[in-house]
Amino acid sequence: xxxxxxxxxxGLQLIGETSPSARSAAVGFFVRTGSRDETPAxxxxxxxxxxxxxxxxxxxxxxxVNLDFDRIGASYNAYTSEENTVYYAALLPEYLxxxxxxxxxxxxxxxxDEDFTTEKNVILEEIDMYEDQxxxxxxxxxxxxxxxxxxxxxxxxxxxxxxxxxxxxxxHAYFSRRYAANNIVVSAxxxxxxxxxxxxITDACSGWNTDTVGRENRTEWxxxxxxxxxxxxxxxxxxxxxxxxxxxxxxxxxxxxxxxALAVGDDSGSRLYWALVDPGHAxxxxxxxxxxxxxxAVYASLSCEPEHTEENTAKVLEVFAGxxxxxxxxxxxxxxxxxILSRVVRGSEKPMGRMQAIAAAWSYTGEYRDVDTELANFxxxxxxxxxxxxxxxxxxxxTVVAFGPLKEMTGLEGKVV
Amino acid sequence: xxxxxxxxxxGLQLIGETSPSARSAAVGFFVRTGSRDETPAxxxxxxxxxxxxxxxxxxxxxxxVNLDFDRIGASYNAYTSEENTVYYAALLPEYLxxxxxxxxxxxxxxxxDEDFTTEKNVILEEIDMYEDQxxxxxxxxxxxxxxxxxxxxxxxxxxxxxxxxxxxxxxHAYFSRRYAANNIVVSAxxxxxxxxxxxxITDACSGWNTDTVGRENRTEWxxxxxxxxxxxxxxxxxxxxxxxxxxxxxxxxxxxxxxxALAVGDDSGSRLYWALVDPGHAxxxxxxxxxxxxxxAVYASLSCEPEHTEENTAKVLEVFAGxxxxxxxxxxxxxxxxxILSRVVRGSEKPMGRMQAIAAAWSYTGEYRDVDTELANFxxxxxxxxxxxxxxxxxxxxTVVAFGPLKEMTGLEGKVV
Numbered sequence: 123x124x125x126x127x128x129x130x131x132x133g134l135q136l137i138g139e140t141s142p143s144a145r146s147a148a149v150g151f152f153v154r155t156g157s158r159d160e161t162p163a164x165x166x167x168x169x170x171x172x173x174x175x176x177x178x179x180x181x182x183x184x185x186x187v188n189l190d191f192d193r194i195g196a197s198y199n200a201y202t203s204e205e206n207t208v209y210y211a212a213l214l215p216e217y218l219x220x221x222x223x224x225x226x227x228x229x230x231x232x233x234x235d236e237d238f239t240t241e242k243n244v245i246l247e248e249i250d251m252y253e254d255q256x257x258x259x260x261x262x263x264x265x266x267x268x269x270x271x272x273x274x275x276x277x278x279x280x281x282x283x284x285x286x287x288x289x290x291x292x293x294h295a296y297f298s299r300r301y302a303a304n305n306i307v308v309s310a311x312x313x314x315x316x317x318x319x320x321x322x323i324t325d326a327c328s329g330w331n332t333d334t335v336g337r338e339n340r341t342e343w344x345x346x347x348x349x350x351x352x353x354x355x356x357x358x359x360x361x362x363x364x365x366x367x368x369x370x371x372x373x374x375x376x377x378x379x380x381x382x383a384l385a386v387g388d389d390s391g392s393r394l395y396w397a398l399v400d401p402g403h404a405x406x407x408x409x410x411x412x413x414x415x416x417x418x419a420v421y422a423s424l425s426c427e428p429e430h431t432e433e434n435t436a437k438v439l440e441v442f443a444g445x446x447x448x449x450x451x452x453x454x455x456x457x458x459x460x461x462i463l464s465r466v467v468r469g470s471e472k473p474m475g476r477m478q479a480i481a482a483a484w485s486y487t488g489e490y491r492d493v494d495t496e497l498a499n500f501x502x503x504x505x506x507x508x509x510x511x512x513x514x515x516x517x518x519x520x521t522v523v524a525f526g527p528l529k530e531m532t533g534l535e536g537k538v539v
Numbered sequence: 540x541x542x543x544x545x546x547x548x549x550g551l552q553l554i555g556e557t558s559p560s561a562r563s564a565a566v567g568f569f570v571r572t573g574s575r576d577e578t579p580a581x582x583x584x585x586x587x588x589x590x591x592x593x594x595x596x597x598x599x600x601x602x603x604v605n606l607d608f609d610r611i612g613a614s615y616n617a618y619t620s621e622e623n624t625v626y627y628a629a630l631l632p633e634y635l636x637x638x639x640x641x642x643x644x645x646x647x648x649x650x651x652d653e654d655f656t657t658e659k660n661v662i663l664e665e666i667d668m669y670e671d672q673x674x675x676x677x678x679x680x681x682x683x684x685x686x687x688x689x690x691x692x693x694x695x696x697x698x699x700x701x702x703x704x705x706x707x708x709x710x711h712a713y714f715s716r717r718y719a720a721n722n723i724v725v726s727a728x729x730x731x732x733x734x735x736x737x738x739x740i741t742d743a744c745s746g747w748n749t750d751t752v753g754r755e756n757r758t759e760w761x762x763x764x765x766x767x768x769x770x771x772x773x774x775x776x777x778x779x780x781x782x783x784x785x786x787x788x789x790x791x792x793x794x795x796x797x798x799x800a801l802a803v804g805d806d807s808g809s810r811l812y813w814a815l816v817d818p819g820h821a822x823x824x825x826x827x828x829x830x831x832x833x834x835x836a837v838y839a840s841l842s843c844e845p846e847h848t849e850e851n852t853a854k855v856l857e858v859f860a861g862x863x864x865x866x867x868x869x870x871x872x873x874x875x876x877x878x879i880l881s882r883v884v885r886g887s888e889k890p891m892g893r894m895q896a897i898a899a900a901w902s903y904t905g906e907y908r909d910v911d912t913e914l915a916n917f918x919x920x921x922x923x924x925x926x927x928x929x930x931x932x933x934x935x936x937x938t939v940v941a942f943g944p945l946k947e948m949t950g951l952e953g954k955v956v
Contacts, residue, residue, distance in 0.1 A: 143560045145884045145910070192808035193874050195881030214881050391609035457610050464612030464631050467562045471889045493562070 125480070125490045126316045132332045133304025136323055137484050139311045139476055139492075147218050147312035148477040149319075150210030151229055152485060154307070155300035157276035158204045159337060166280015167288060167296050169202040170245050174293070175209065175228045176200075177237040184237070187228055194220050202278055205337075205415050206485070212474045215313045219322055226326035229301065238290040246286065249279050256354065257425070260361040260525035263352055268365040268521045270346045273339050274414060302333035309481035312473025340416030342370060345521040348535025352525045359405065360428040360526030362435050364442070367515045368411055368418035371486035376413055377499050378511035379420065383411040385450045385458040386441065386517070387422055393441045393454075398424060404434050415486060420517060428528045435522065435531075446518040449509055462500050466493065542897070542907045543733045549749045550721025553740055554901050556728045556893055556909075564635050564729035565894040566736075567627030568646055569902060571724070572717035574693035575621045576754060583697015584705060584713050586619040587662050591710070592626065592645045593617075594654040601654070604645055611637050619695055622754075622832050623902070629891045632730045636739055643743035646718065655707040663703065666696050673771065674842070677778040677942035680769055685782040685938045687763045690756050691831060719750035726898035729890025757833030759787060762938040765952025769942045776822065777845040777943035779852050781859070784932050785828055785835035788903035793830055794916050795928035796837065800828040802867045802875040803858065803934070804839055810858045810871075815841060821851050832903060837934060845945045852939065852948075863935040866926055879917050883910065 128136040156168050178184045191198050194217035200209045209229065213221045252258055262277050269275025279285075308327075310319055344367040369375035387394040387409020394407040409422035422442075426434050450458075469475045470493045483491045491499075524531060545553040573585050595601045608615050611634035617626045626646065630638045669675055679694050686692025696702075725744075727736055761784040786792035804811040804826020811824040826839035839859075843851050867875075886892045887910045900908045908916075941948060 145888060146881070188807055192805075193877060195874075195877035195879070197881065197885065212881075212885055214877075214884060217877075217881075390605055457612075460610060460612035460631075460634075462612070464563070464614065464629075464634075467631060468614065468629055468889070468891075471562060472885070473888070474885075 123492065124316075125492065128320050130303065130324060130328055132328065132330055133302070134323070134327050134330060135307045135484075136320060137307060137309050137480055137490070138314075138316055138319060139480055140314060140316055141312055141473065141476070144312040144473050146212055146473055147215050147310065147314040148210065148212045148473040149218065149222060149225065149308065149310045150208055150477050150481060151225060152307045152309060152481045153207040153301055154205070154305045154335070154337070154485060155207055156203050156205040157278045157280075158273040158339070159300060160273075160276060160296075163284065164288070164292060164296055165276060165284035166245070166278075167293055168207055169278050169280065170241070170285060170288065171293055171297060172200050172202045172207050173241050173245065174233055174237065175231050177241060178232050178234065179227045179230060180232060181227055182224075187224065190220070190224050196221055204274055204276065204278065210474070210477070218314050218319070222322045222326060226323070230330070233290060233294055233297065235290055238293065242285065242288070245279075246282055249282050249285065252279055256357040256359070256525070257361060260352075260363065260523075263525060264363040264365065264523035267350050267523050268345050269343060272343045274343065274417060298331065299333055300335065302335050303327060303330035304332050305335040307481055307485060309477050309484070311476035311480065337415065342417050343367065344519065347519075347521050349522040349531070349533050350524070351528065351531045351534055352523065353527065353529050354525060355527055357526045359425045360431045360524055360528050362424050362431060362438070362522065362524045364422040364438060364520045364522055366420050366517060366520040368413070368420045369511070369515060370416050370418045371413035373418070375507075375511045375514065376411070376418070377503050378507040379411040379418065379515070381455065381458045381462060381500065381503050382445075382450065382508050382511065382517070383409050383420055384461055385454045386445055388458070388461065391457065393445065394422070394424075394438065397437050397441050398434060403430060403437065407438065413486070420515070428526055431524055431526075431528055432531060435524070439518070439520070442518040442520065446512055446516055449505060449512065452505065455503070455505060455508065459500060459503065463497055466496055466500065540909065541733075542909065545737050547720065547741060547745055549745065549747055550719070551740070551744050551747060552724045552901075553737060554724060554726050554897055554907070555731075555733055555736060556897055557731060557733055558729055558890065558893070561729040561890050563629055563890055564632050564727065564731040565627065565629045565890040566635065566638060566642065566725070566727045567625055567894050567898060568642060569724045569726060569898045570624040570718055571622070571722050571752070571754070571902060572624055573620050573622040574695045574697075575690040575756070576717060577690075577693060577713075580701065581705070581709060581713055582693060582701035583662070583695075584710055585624055585717075586695050586697065587658070587702060587705065588710055588714060589617050589619045589624050590658050590662065591650055591654065592648050594658060595649050595651065596644050596647060597649060598644055599641075604641065607637070607641050613638055621691055621693065621695065627891070627894070635731050635736070639739045639743060643740070647747070650707060650711055650714065652707050655710065659702065659705070662696075663699055666699050666702065669696055673774040673776070673942070674778060677769075677780065677940075680942060681780040681782065681940035684767050684940050685762050686760060689760045691760065691834060715748065716750055717752065719752050720744060720747035721749050722752040724898055724902060726894050726901070728893035728897065754832065759834050760784065761936070764936075764938050766939040766948070766950050767941070768945065768948045768951055769940065770944070770946050771942060772944055774943045776842045777848045777941055777945050779841050779848060779855070779939065779941045781839040781855060781937045781939055783837050783934060783937040785830070785837045786928070786932060787833050787835045788830035790835070792928045792931065793828070793835070794920050795924040796828040796835065796932070798872065798875045798879060798917065798920050799862075799867065799925050799928065799934070800826045800837055801878055802871045803862055805875070805878065808874065810862065811839070811841075811855065814854050814858050815851060820847060820854065824855065830903070837932070845943055848941055848943075848945055849948060852941070856935070856937070859935040859937065863929055863933055866922060866929065869922065872920070872922060872925065876917060876920065880914055883913055883917065
């Protein structure tokens with residue numbers, strides 16, 4: 123499939139893969155900003171701002187935004203992570219001009235005082251609701267411990283205190299700084315004409331500002347280490363999280379890291395599955411590789427009855443120690459690769475999947491990877507690559523955080539009740 | 540995309556759409572059986588049997604089934620509805636032979652006594668957990684009231700009593716009767732060779748039995764009518780469900796029914812959205828067309844604070860009365876069609892979507908509908924078609940069931956506490 127790039131004078135980067143046999147198109151604006159780019163006083167502003175983007179512009183009320191997307195039958199949404207805020211739509215090819223008109227418009231929002239106040243309450247309620255989901259809160263707290271002062275540990279939602287104290291002017295200042303054209307990549311995939319796409323984006327976005335944009339603390343992070351216990355009484359299950367270093371998104375070791383994590387902790391047929399889930403010791407146990415800008419991590423977790431926490435934690439650490447010493451078998455490598463290849467292929471069959479994949483690759487490495495290249499990269503992983511990866515990022519060097527009703531645990535380095 | 544069909548001497552029906560530009564393939568076994576085909580004593584057996592299919596065959600233990608699917612990286616699953624039990628897998632083209640070997644094998648299960656006993660407890664726990672989900676239980680109970688003695692009102696899960704009393708021999712008798720080759724359609728889509736597919740299925744399934752299969756009560760059902768209240772105390776929200784008749788799956792009116800339901804009750808920009816959700820009267824309100832074999836229905840629902848139930852119910856009935864009298868506008872029709880066309884197109888972009896779509900169309904009508912035909916059928920819907928549909932299936936002729944903490948409601952025809 124042909125790949126194209128173009129950059130506007132203000133720095134806005136356009137990338138796109140065109141696929142004439144597709145029947146729809148997908149377009150997304152990837153803003154290179156998230157919780158890791160916030161100061162403590164701004165904590166939660168990226169996510170709050172994402173909500174505000176749908177509240178209206180000089181040309182459209184919030185009502186119009188919904189109605190206009192609805193009129194063209196678009197499937198649209200947005201999300202905020204530690205390092206990206208993304209706005210996207212999937213639509214029929216004939217509606218691409220109207221879809222781009224809406225998306226580009228909402229990315230220059232009015233940020234009206236009244237909407238700011240109303241939406242702040244929505245976010246505060248969202249934070250309250252989030253507190254009721256122990257699995258999610260557990261990860262938020264665990265990441266904070268693992269990352270110490272590194273901004274990758276910042277919470278995406280922020281706290282009731284930080285969001286409550288935010289002003290409209292603080293948000294506007296953050297918006298101007300981080301939503302500058304040269305901090306945004308526009309990605310498209312599916313059935314559309316590249317030259318038309320460039321013209322539409324040029325018309326809609328050429329007036330956007332340019333600024334000094336960047337990101338601090340892009341250093342790799344091995345974790346704070348230790349074993350920590352967070353006691354939370356009204357929770358039924360104990361959640362135990364294991365975090366260790368991994369290759370950054372731009373590293374060629376990402377393929378070995380992803381493959382190994384699947385062999386160790388996929389939700390079926392993996393080392394952790396056979397050691398903990400199949401025999402019924404834990405309700406769930408999994409492991410995955412997380413890639414970030416300049417850094418990377420391997421996260422594993424289990425959930426179980428509180429009284430079995432210690433023995434299950436020991437089992438996970440035993441699996442890790444076994445893998446660190448002996449690696450995995452040729453059969454395990456083959457099975458993990460089969461799963462990954464199948465996922466990559468199936469994930470590439472919709473324009474939405476390709477639009478996201480090329481944007482992620484471009485954001486992290488400035489390069490285009492077509493599906494076949496990506497498949498070949500995974501296909502090429504050998505046991506020697508897995509060994510080299512384990513030597514560079516030992517899987518048994520973990521920070522352990524338990525979250526739940528448990529009040530005591532052996533070998534604690536830190537304990538936060 | 541080319542379409543093919545083939546029937547084995549034992550009655551097994553093969554259908555397939557081939558798409559050489561796809562990168563994966565999907566295959567599914569559609570067994571024409573579900574809760575509507577169960578006697579009261581067998582209630583829940585279809586769903587229980589679906590679980591048993593993964594517990595092993597003469598050639599494979601349950602362990603082998605998982606491992607073999609895992610080795611080829613397949614995404615596989617199964618589900619049971621009122622009228623279908625479906626087993627499917629999405630995989631890379633080179634693994635199609637192995638995927639078919641596993642699927643065809645598990646469809647002739649051992650149904651071992653020991654596994655039957657163990658799995659019965661899993662199902663009984665599932666029924667318990669289901670009782671904790673008021674939204675789902677509400678629909679189960681409401682459908683039972685709406686359908687009266689019509690088997691489309693049968694519960695898919697069954698009750699603790701019916702499942703608890705089921706014997707392995709009853710299940711085996713049901714299996715022999717309903718899983719006969721002539722009651723199954725095998726559907727495939729994506730990148731694969733049709734002749735190879737026919738050979739693989741022939742080799743694997745030619746020995747399957749043929750039986751007298753059919754289905755009772757394929758008559759249309761207008762609903763029992765009336766307003767009903769089911770008081771359930773430990774629930775926070777009140778759930779109100781509105782059910783009325785609709786065209787059966789084989790009717791050409793399905794396009795008008797689907798389009799109108801979207802205009803009336805899509806989750807954004809619809810009549811119910813503007814009347815109830817946008818002004819904050821209800822947490823949710825929606826409407827959709829449900830097609831079944833020989834019958835059809837239009838389901839709407841809302842959830843809200845119990846004290847607002849009466850006024851919100853009145854608002855929904857007012858929307859229905861307005862639509863019944865005045866129909867919808869040209870703009871509403873256009874917007875609903877845009878949404879549907881976009882959904883149909885996006886749903887067709889993966890082999891899994893096409894495999895399911897052609898199987899559904901074939902099961903209900905014995906015909907093949909390619910994407911373009913389906914799009915043209917929706918595109919052709921006029922306001923006159925909507926009028927004709929409303930005259931045949933009045934949207935304001937509903938059965939109303941409220942489920943939640945409410946203890947009194949005006950105009951009740953039936954009341955079950």
